[in-house]
Amino acid sequence: MSAGRFITLEGGEGAGKSTHAGAIRDWLQARGRKVLLTREPGGSPLAEEIRRVVLQGWDEGMGAESEVLLMFAARAAHLRATVRPALAAGQDVVCDRFIDSSYAYQGAGKGMDERHIAALEQIVLGDFRADLTLVFDLPPELGLGRARGRGEVNRFEDESLAYMGRVRDCFLRRAAADPARCVVIDAAPPLDEVRAALLRVLEARL
Amino acid sequence: MSAGRFITLEGGEGAGKSTHAGAIRDWLQARGRKVLLTREPGGSPLAEEIRRVVLQGWDEGMGAESEVLLMFAARAAHLRATVRPALAAGQDVVCDRFIDSSYAYQGAGKGMDERHIAALEQIVLGDFRADLTLVFDLPPELGLGRARGRGEVNRFEDESLAYMGRVRDCFLRRAAADPARCVVIDAAPPLDEVRAALLRVLEARL
Numbered sequence: 001m002s003a004g005r006f007i008t009l010e011g012g013e014g015a016g017k018s019t020h021a022g023a024i025r026d027w028l029q030a031r032g033r034k035v036l037l038t039r040e041p042g043g044s045p046l047a048e049e050i051r052r053v054v055l056q057g058w059d060e061g062m063g064a065e066s067e068v069l070l071m072f073a074a075r076a077a078h079l080r081a082t083v084r085p086a087l088a089a090g091q092d093v094v095c096d097r098f099i100d101s102s103y104a105y106q107g108a109g110k111g112m113d114e115r116h117i118a119a120l121e122q123i124v125l126g127d128f129r130a131d132l133t134l135v136f137d138l139p140p141e142l143g144l145g146r147a148r149g150r151g152e153v154n155r156f157e158d159e160s161l162a163y164m165g166r167v168r169d170c171f172l173r174r175a176a177a178d179p180a181r182c183v184v185i186d187a188a189p190p191l192d193e194v195r196a197a198l199l200r201v202l203e204a205r206l
Numbered sequence: 207m208s209a210g211r212f213i214t215l216e217g218g219e220g221a222g223k224s225t226h227a228g229a230i231r232d233w234l235q236a237r238g239r240k241v242l243l244t245r246e247p248g249g250s251p252l253a254e255e256i257r258r259v260v261l262q263g264w265d266e267g268m269g270a271e272s273e274v275l276l277m278f279a280a281r282a283a284h285l286r287a288t289v290r291p292a293l294a295a296g297q298d299v300v301c302d303r304f305i306d307s308s309y310a311y312q313g314a315g316k317g318m319d320e321r322h323i324a325a326l327e328q329i330v331l332g333d334f335r336a337d338l339t340l341v342f343d344l345p346p347e348l349g350l351g352r353a354r355g356r357g358e359v360n361r362f363e364d365e366s367l368a369y370m371g372r373v374r375d376c377f378l379r380r381a382a383a384d385p386a387r388c389v390v391i392d393a394a395p396p397l398d399e400v401r402a403a404l405l406r407v408l409e410a411r412l
Contacts, residue, residue, distance in 0.1 A: 044266055045264065045265065045266060046259070046264045046266055046268065046272065049259055050259065050276075053252070053255055053256065053259065058251065058252045059251065060250055060251060060252055060283065060286070060287040061286075061287075062252065062283070063282055063283065063286045065278075065279075065282035065286075065329060065330050066252065066279045066280075066282040066283045066286070068329075069275050069276070069278050069279035069282060069326075069329075069330075070256075070275075070276070070279045072271075072275050073271075073272045073275035073276045073279060074272075076269055076271035076272040076275060077266065077268070077269065077272045080266070080267075080269045080271075080272070081266040081267075116325075116328075116329045119322075119325040119326075119328075119329065120275075120325075120329075122322075122325075123271060123274075123275075123322045123325065123326075124271050124275075
């Protein structure tokens with residue numbers, strides 16, 4: 001039995017990642033693969049509890065350091081309890097957000113020193129990396145409009161367009177720096193066109 | 207107004223840190239200082255919530271990475287919301303456990319790579335250090351017996367004596383490496399003798 005493949009979905013808000021995750025699962029299952037859909041932050045009971053702590057409002061506020069440390073604590077739990085066991089059992093794992101979101105949101109977005117994020121990546125991931133990362137890219141003003149249209153603007157989504165621009169640039173920069181792992185998919189067209197582009201990527205890469 | 211002093215109490219279980227923290231507060235207040243007593247993990251609402259997550263039992267277990275990241279997330283919140291504002295307002299802060307406990311428990315005790323803990327220290331503390339660290343030292347078998355006598359054995363305390371020996375050695379090693387910051391106090395004698403030794407240290411150091 002071969003180990004499963006680890007596929008991560010990245011990109012700003014409103015890019016349709018959740019919908020596309022389902023399409024990837026269907027595509028893999030149609031080829032006889034067992035598939036686990038998961039997301040970050042979250043993906044295990046402990047990680048979901050940490051997610052709740054991160055997303056709730058705190059009168060004292062939440063500093064950038066606490067936020068990034070909680071995100072990586074949740075990631076460590078998710079990997080340990082959910083992702084690694086599934087991969088070892090031969091399942092493909094499709095994960096909505098992973099390490100690139102830490103660089104994009106806490107790093108480029110909030111200004112946390114990228115070297116700190118790299119240190120946390122080393123602690124939690126070691127040399128573990130996704131087999132394929134799909135970056136769903138669209139302009140911030142378009143993504144924010146879509147997210148608001150769904151009524152799904154949470155603390156992270158309710159940020160300025162300048163912030164979301166830095167987030168987007170970081171995703172694109174990381175994808176360009178690691179083309180063996182990352183593929184950028186233009187998420188601005190209508191959903192069925194994006195899905196068609198996605199399926200072409202899956203045919204080529206998996 | 208001068209900045210307050212940051213005094214940390216370290217050592218294994220059953221060393222009487224909580225009792226001694228009260229004695230330090232009384233000693234400082236008698237000299238006209240305003241004093242904040244606090245503890246880790248905890249010390250702010252967010253940090254206390256993280257403490258609860260760390261200390262509760264999880265069916266999935268808790269890996270060393272999640273544990274140390276949660277501890278540092280709580281520390282960042284504690285510093286931001288409680289410790290730094292008090293020091294800036296001229297209060298002395300007496301803190302039951304701080305950074306040395308991370309090296310001792312997650313590092314020496316649980317085997318987390320010390321370089322990872324140093325990286326987390328850099329992220330959360332930068333060059334912030336305690337003005338005085340009191341290490342209450344006693345043999346693990348004695349400390350564990352005292353803690354059990356109080357019925358206060360939690361998940362961290364219910365560990366093997368070998369583990370507690372590694373924890374103790376780490377505290378002593380760190381104290382020896384930084385004598386300008388640390389003083390070791392023998393916590394094996396009866397409480398009033400330890401308190402007398404403590405007060406001599408305060409007279410000499412503060």
